[in-house]
Amino acid sequence: MHxxxxxxxxxxxxxxxxxxxxxxxxxxxxRIGLGGPVGSGKTATVAALCRLLRDELSIAVVTNDIxxxxxxxxxxxxxxxxxxxxxxxxxxxxxHTAIRDDISANLEAVEDLEDAVGPxxxxxxxxxxxxxxxxxxxxxxxxQIFVIDVAGGDDIPRKGGPGVTxxxxxxxNKTDLAPYVGADLEGMARDAKAQRGDLPVVFTSLVAEGGVxxxxxxxxxxxxxxxxxxx
Amino acid sequence: xxxxxxxxxxxxGLRAAAHIVAAPDGRGGTGLPVxxxxxxxxxxxxxxxxxxxxxxxxxxxxxxxxxxxxxxxxEVADGAALRFSTTAATIALPGRTGAPAxxxxxxxxxxxxxLRWLPEQLISARGSxxxxxxxxxxAPTARLVLREEQVLGxxxxxxxRLASRLTVRRAGRPLFDxxxxxxxxxxxxxxxxxxxxxxxxxxxxxxxxxxxxHPVPPRLLGTTAALTPLAGPAVVVSAVAPDALxxxxxxxxxxxxxxxxxxxxxxxx
Amino acid sequence: xxxxxxxxxxxxxxxxxxxxxARAALLVLxxxxxxxxxxxxxxxxxxxxxxxxxxxAATLEAFCRGRLHTTGLTAAGLAAAATAGLDPLDLxxxxxxxxxxxxxxxxxxxxxxQLTRAARAAWPSPxxxxxxxxxxxxxxxxxxxxxxxxAAGLAPLDAAYAAGYEAVSGPATAAVRLLSLDPxxxxxxxxxxxxxxxxxxxxxxxxxRRAAFEGLDVLPAVSAxxxxxAAEQHAAWPVRLFAS
Numbered sequence: 001m002h003x004x005x006x007x008x009x010x011x012x013x014x015x016x017x018x019x020x021x022x023x024x025x026x027x028x029x030x031r032i033g034l035g036g037p038v039g040s041g042k043t044a045t046v047a048a049l050c051r052l053l054r055d056e057l058s059i060a061v062v063t064n065d066i067x068x069x070x071x072x073x074x075x076x077x078x079x080x081x082x083x084x085x086x087x088x089x090x091x092x093x094x095x096h097t098a099i100r101d102d103i104s105a106n107l108e109a110v111e112d113l114e115d116a117v118g119p120x121x122x123x124x125x126x127x128x129x130x131x132x133x134x135x136x137x138x139x140x141x142x143x144q145i146f147v148i149d150v151a152g153g154d155d156i157p158r159k160g161g162p163g164v165t166x167x168x169x170x171x172x173n174k175t176d177l178a179p180y181v182g183a184d185l186e187g188m189a190r191d192a193k194a195q196r197g198d199l200p201v202v203f204t205s206l207v208a209e210g211g212v213x214x215x216x217x218x219x220x221x222x223x224x225x226x227x228x229x230x231x
Numbered sequence: 232x233x234x235x236x237x238x239x240x241x242x243x244g245l246r247a248a249a250h251i252v253a254a255p256d257g258r259g260g261t262g263l264p265v266x267x268x269x270x271x272x273x274x275x276x277x278x279x280x281x282x283x284x285x286x287x288x289x290x291x292x293x294x295x296x297x298x299x300x301x302x303x304x305x306e307v308a309d310g311a312a313l314r315f316s317t318t319a320a321t322i323a324l325p326g327r328t329g330a331p332a333x334x335x336x337x338x339x340x341x342x343x344x345x346l347r348w349l350p351e352q353l354i355s356a357r358g359s360x361x362x363x364x365x366x367x368x369x370a371p372t373a374r375l376v377l378r379e380e381q382v383l384g385x386x387x388x389x390x391x392r393l394a395s396r397l398t399v400r401r402a403g404r405p406l407f408d409x410x411x412x413x414x415x416x417x418x419x420x421x422x423x424x425x426x427x428x429x430x431x432x433x434x435x436x437x438x439x440x441x442x443x444x445h446p447v448p449p450r451l452l453g454t455t456a457a458l459t460p461l462a463g464p465a466v467v468v469s470a471v472a473p474d475a476l477x478x479x480x481x482x483x484x485x486x487x488x489x490x491x492x493x494x495x496x497x498x499x500x
Numbered sequence: 501x502x503x504x505x506x507x508x509x510x511x512x513x514x515x516x517x518x519x520x521x522a523r524a525a526l527l528v529l530x531x532x533x534x535x536x537x538x539x540x541x542x543x544x545x546x547x548x549x550x551x552x553x554x555x556x557a558a559t560l561e562a563f564c565r566g567r568l569h570t571t572g573l574t575a576a577g578l579a580a581a582a583t584a585g586l587d588p589l590d591l592x593x594x595x596x597x598x599x600x601x602x603x604x605x606x607x608x609x610x611x612x613x614q615l616t617r618a619a620r621a622a623w624p625s626p627x628x629x630x631x632x633x634x635x636x637x638x639x640x641x642x643x644x645x646x647x648x649x650x651a652a653g654l655a656p657l658d659a660a661y662a663a664g665y666e667a668v669s670g671p672a673t674a675a676v677r678l679l680s681l682d683p684x685x686x687x688x689x690x691x692x693x694x695x696x697x698x699x700x701x702x703x704x705x706x707x708x709r710r711a712a713f714e715g716l717d718v719l720p721a722v723s724a725x726x727x728x729x730a731a732e733q734h735a736a737w738p739v740r741l742f743a744s
Contacts, residue, residue: 069739090743092540093677102535104614105743398717405597408721412569418696419566423553424544425724432725449602449732454551457732462596462605469600471725 020230022114029060029120030226031110032219033099033136035163036147038129041173041206043071045147046126048212049219050080057121057223060085060113062106064095066128085117095128103140110140122223132161143222145215149174150183157191165195169202169218176205244298244326247272251315253284253344254308260284261311271301283312288350290319297326297360301334309341309370317350320382320475323391325358331392336365340373352380352431352475355414359391364398371402372440378482380433382475383413383426390414390430399436399465406463407436429455429471431478435485438465450488456481458488525652528622529645530662532669537614541607542674542742543567543667547730549678557685560675564668564693568700570724572667574598575642576704577711577719579663580656582646584708586716588631588639594716595640601728603735605640607744613638615645625651660704664697674742 022028034042043063050059061081063071065088072088075081087109091098098106110123125141127134136144146167148156151174157164164170170192178185185203192201202214247270256262261284268274268288277285295301307313323332340346355361369375379397383390392414399407411432413420420426442464450458456470468485472478528534544567548554554563578595582588599605616632616639619625627647631639638644642663649659672686703720710718731744 066741090540090740092542092674092743093741094539097539101533102537102539104535104537104617105540105610107617108610108613396721398721399597405594405716407600408594408597408717409600410720410722411725412722418569419562419564420569422562422564422566423548423551423559424563424566424727425570427551427553427726429726434725449735451733451736454733455726455729457601457729459601459728459732461600467600469725469728471729 020226026119027227027230028114029058029110029118029123030143030223031123031125031141032222033125033127033141033144034147035099035127035130035134035136035144035167036171037131037152040129040147040149040152041171041204042126042129042147043074044206045145045171045173045204045212045215046124047075047078047080048206049124049216050075052210052212052216053122053219054081058117058119059122059124060110060117060120061087062109062113062123062125063088064091064098064106064126064128065089066091066093066095071126071128085113087113091128096130096134099125099127099134099136099140101137103137106140122219132156132159132163135162135166142226143168145169145171145218147171147173150178150185150188151181154183154185154188155191157188157195160195164192167199168222169200169215170196171215172201172203174205175203176207244296244300244330244332245270246300248302248304249274250304251286251313252306252308253286253311253313255310261313265306271295272303280314283314283345283347285314285316288315288317290317290321295321295332295334295361296324297332298328298330299326299332299334301332303334303336305336305338305346307338307340307344307346307373310343311341312345314347315349320352320354321350322354322356322385323359323361323393324356325360325391329360331360331362334361334363336363338365338367340367340369340375342370342372344370345374346376348375348377350378352382352433353393353395354382354385355390355393356385357388357391359393361391361393361395363393363395365396367397367399369399369401369406369438373401373438374440375399375436375438377436378433379436380431380475380478380482381411381413382478383430383432392416397436399438401438401463401465404463406438406465407461407467409434426471429473431472431475433470433478433482435468435482436465437467437489438463440464442466447489452481452484452488456485458485522653522655522658525623525654526649526658526662529649529652529654529658530665532673534618536618537611538666538670539673540743541611541670542678542744543670544727544730544734544744545671545674546678546740546742547734548671548726549675551730553726554671554675554679556679557681557689560672560681560686561689561692564671564689565696566724567671567727568664568667568693568696570722571727572664573700573704573720573722575645575667576660576663576700577707578640578642579646579649579659580705580708581711581716581719582643583650583654583656583659584646584712585650586708586711588627588643588647589634590716591643591646592635592639594719595643598721598723599640600723601731603731603744604728607731608640608642609635609638610743611638611641612644615641615648619644619648619651623648623651627651655705656708657701657705660701660708661697664700664704668693668697678741
């Protein structure tokens with residue numbers, strides 16, 4: 001659509017997620033970011049999403065490790081996607097910078113994946129485990145998921161922060177551990193509702209069969225919306 | 232800054248020039264139709280090895296001294312093969328006036344020609360100031376092996392000032408261009424980015440069109456040396472070491488690595 | 501494109517052209533937060549820290565001083581020459597010849613590509629577009645930096661300053677993260693190097709001026725052996741914090 005109005009953003013498509021088309025006019029992949037604290041299950045969620053969706057969608061993953069390649073290698077080891085569909089971005093000890101303040105390396109990684117293995121339906125951009133303030137730039141992703149877990153403390157939703165408050169989807173993971181850590185799931189749901197208003201919250205336990213389905217259902221909705229926005 | 236040209240010398244140091252031309256002799260070998268040298272340039276014709284002529288610079292005197300202007304011109308004609316060596320290390324020494332010395336080498340290697348440029352070390356003695364410039368023009372099918380070793384100070388001695396520029400062009404395009412500056416007037420030369428306390432530094436450059444078909448991957452040679460492919464058909468072994476002996480071992484290890492890898496290139500060595 | 505006619509480079513500053521006239525754009529270009537990927541690169545500092553060559557503020561200073569006067573000067577010359585309008589593709593070849601380490605060539609091109617993206621957004625320019633088209637995998641970063649400065653209406657000397665400053669600010673920032681070095685000490689190191697940066701920038705700009713008449717071979721080509729060797733080692737590490 002922007003191609004019909006080249007003067008509106010004459011250069012945008014060359015450097016930002018703002019345009020849903022690639023330079024050749026085809027629709028680019030929907031880009032979804034996954035952020036959240038260390039150990040909350042971001043990589044496990046990415047792996048589960050890939051396993052569930054890879055037969056019907058063309059998917060690629062960009063990881064942003066604190067140390068290079070750890071998360072990418074986890075995904076490779078577990079063979080959730082062919083290796084050419086997984087790219088690791090190095091972040092110079094500042095993973096939040098690479099997804100928010102200086103997104104250039106991530107944009108190149110996403111575009112290179114589209115060039116190399118595209119066309120793609122979905123690119124998952126996983127941030128390095130960081131703190132509760134890390135959010136993705138709108139120049140990089142179309143929607144973002146924030147993953148926390150019950151073992152990290154059931155007061156996290158109450159504490160809020162940009163990730164919990166503004167992410168398009170909040171995932172509360174590891175619900176299977178709730179009885180062991182004494183987490184109050186209902187309280188977490190209440191606090192999340194208070195922080196997020198109408199923005200969705202899902203509870204997951206990835207150890208169960210199909211445990212990622214609440215997230216994958218949400219991803220499918222976004223994909224349907226994306227196809228409507230950018231036919 | 233760039234060491235290209237020595238300015239007009241105030242003090243009349245030694246001026247000397249030498250000229251070498253190597254050309255096919257028509258009998259499958261390489262002849263030396265021109266072999267001119269004077270002063271520090273005592274050039275000897277050694278027994279050829281197969282098609283390769285061998286010229287040795289005999290170290291009759293210590294040079295260059297400050298104020299000296301030395302020029303060496305080498306032409307390896309199409310199809311010729313030349314090896315150049317020296318009997319001893321070259322020592323840069325201070326002159327009477329503190330003026331810098333300039334050592335300027337111009338080399339052209341023609342089509343299908345081969346040059347092995349394997350001098351001994353250049354030693355920068357305390358108080359010396361030498362600007363060495365080597366410019367090499369290679370035809371597209373020329374081959375080159377060049378070794379360059381610099382030792383900063385004699386044993387237990389601070390170095391003088393040394394600026395050396397090596398520019399290699401192939402088929403009219405830049406292939407390798409490197410300036411190394413050490414000693415007084417080269418800030419930070421002994422810090423962790425440049426030499427990190429080492430006193431010997433060198434490189435071995437190999438240019439061969441065969442690398443286009445058989446590229447060599449980068450390889451580490453211990454903690455202070457590496458073999459790296461250039462953007463064109465060439466590899467360079469770069470090394471730093473505490474002294475000249477250990478530097479030579481690293482470069483020799485690099486030679487082995489380069490020439491054991493691929494048959495086409497090994498035959499050249 | 502018609503938007504290019506209102507690129508800042510085409511606008512005559514109210515107080516006339518020259519290095520000082522467009523100084524504000526230099527602050528934008530040289531800002532460490534300029535989104536061109538620099539934060540993920542240590543400029544060789546990560547390898548030097550591991551090898552024990554950077555341990556504290558004093559060894560950081562020696563490292564940065566050496567880097568500034570070697571690859572920093574070389575980068576500043578290339579950048580100034582690009583700002584002066586010399587052919588960026590020829591300069592890109594000259595940068596290749598000045599970068600024997602393939603790891604550093606790859607890093608320079610990756611950073612060049614990221615800088616191209618940011619610069620085209622900040623200072624749209626047909627010259628940057630043309631370079632991006634000719635080098636889709638990225639041109640050497642100093643060449644792009646010089647062209648970005650040109651698009652921003654800056655002078656060759658400004659580009660030389662930006663390139664020279666990057667040569668020392670990158671390692672200093674990385675050392676703060678890697679060694680938990682006191683950030684005030686690291687900033688004092690940079691401040692102490694300012695007079696040296698002045699000299700390097702002017703030397704690079706003068707070489708670029710000469711290169712317009714005498715050819716690119718008069719541009720500085722000073723290299724640092726340990727930076728090249730250590731870059732290859734660093735590229736082979738399985739786990740690292742920085743990309744280079």
